Amino acid sequence: MNFKKPKPNNGPLLKVSDVSKTFGGVQALSNVSFNLEKGQIMGVIGPNGSGKTTLVNAITGFIRADSGAIEYQGRNILGMAPHKIADLGLTRTFQVMRPYYSLPAYKNLIIPLFSPRARRTGGWRGGGKLGDRDTVAVDILEEIGFERDSYVPYKSASSLPTGYLKRLELARCLALRPEVVICDEVFSGLSMSEMASMLPLMERLQMEGITLIMVEHRLRELFRLATRVIVLNFGRKIAEGVPDEVMEEPEVKEAYFGSEEVFSYV
Numbered sequence: 001m002n003f004k005k006p007k008p009n010n011g012p013l014l015k016v017s018d019v020s021k022t023f024g025g026v027q028a029l030s031n032v033s034f035n036l037e038k039g040q041i042m043g044v045i046g047p048n049g050s051g052k053t054t055l056v057n058a059i060t061g062f063i064r065a066d067s068g069a070i071e072y073q074g075r076n077i078l079g080m081a082p083h084k085i086a087d088l089g090l091t092r093t094f095q096v097m098r099p100y101y102s103l104p105a106y107k108n109l110i111i112p113l114f115s116p117r118a119r120r121t122g123g124w125r126g127g128g129k130l131g132d133r134d135t136v137a138v139d140i141l142e143e144i145g146f147e148r149d150s151y152v153p154y155k156s157a158s159s160l161p162t163g164y165l166k167r168l169e170l171a172r173c174l175a176l177r178p179e180v181v182i183c184d185e186v187f188s189g190l191s192m193s194e195m196a197s198m199l200p201l202m203e204r205l206q207m208e209g210i211t212l213i214m215v216e217h218r219l220r221e222l223f224r225l226a227t228r229v230i231v232l233n234f235g236r237k238i239a240e241g242v243p244d245e246v247m248e249e250p251e252v253k254e255a256y257f258g259s260e261e262v263f264s265y266v
């Protein structure tokens with residue numbers, strides 16, 4: 001199979017420029033722009049309904065932005081189908097998880113492991129020949145915290161608690177050997193100890209070279225990881241920068257006024 005040689009990209013890994021989206025009369029995104037640099041963990045925060053998931057959907061092709069431009073590795077991806085975007089290495093988790101509940105956890109990874117991207121990149125980590133995919137699937141799950149010895153990877157997805165389902169969602173992205181993972185609220189619904197165990201996992205992914213965008217309401221946990229955040233409010237980007245500094249900006253304080261998230265971040 002012939003793949004076009006990608007053009008060298010000296011700019012940001014992802015460049016979102018003036019992206020807007022309306023649903024009926026609702027302006028869900030209004031001229032949102034930001035750059036994502038390779039290796040970053042970038043947070044996307046904002047009150048409920050501020051446009052965070054719409055932004056993720058627009059970047060990953062699940063909805064089409066009305067206007068603006070989205071470039072990934074220097075290539076225009078606006079209007080591309082989600083599976084094509086994933087094939088380029090830009091993947092996402094879903095806020096509402098969608099595993100195949102009737103299948104064992106590890107079988108949920110078989111489809112991404114059979115994807116053209118996983119085949120092309122030669123399997124999980126280290127390259128080389130793709131081994132038995134069931135084994136590779138269990139390996140991935142073990143890497144992200146499914147204890148192989150207690151048979152958790154083999155349990156049906158429907159029997160897994162939220163903490164494991166969140167990890168399974170992440171594992172489905174990792175099976176594609178992504179360059180970027182956009183995590184839509186990976187901390188939501190997790191206990192304090194589950195969240196605490198998720199933090200080193202995210203750090204490890206970053207150390208392994210994966211660039212992360214994290215859409216989060218859990219500011220305290222997010223700010224331990226993210227070096228940069230953008231803040232949305234009513235579809236507009238109202239701030240961007242280092243987390244602690246951004247939270248001091250009057251418009252951000254006003255957007256979060258009265259919200260529990262801000263009280264829980266300090």
Ligand SMILES: Nc1ncnc2c1ncn2[C@@H]1O[C@H](COP(=O)(O)OP(=O)(O)OP(=O)(O)O)[C@@H](O)[C@H]1O
Pocket residue numbers: 023024026027028046047048049050051052053054055
């Ligand atoms: N498919 C849709 N049809 C109509 N309106 C939508 C649709 N998707 C989102 N919206 C509206 O767009 C706005 C932004 O929604 P979005 O889900 O992106 O916000 P959010 O910041 O992710 O919210 P939350 O933090 O509650 O998940 C909201 O007013 C929402 O009701």
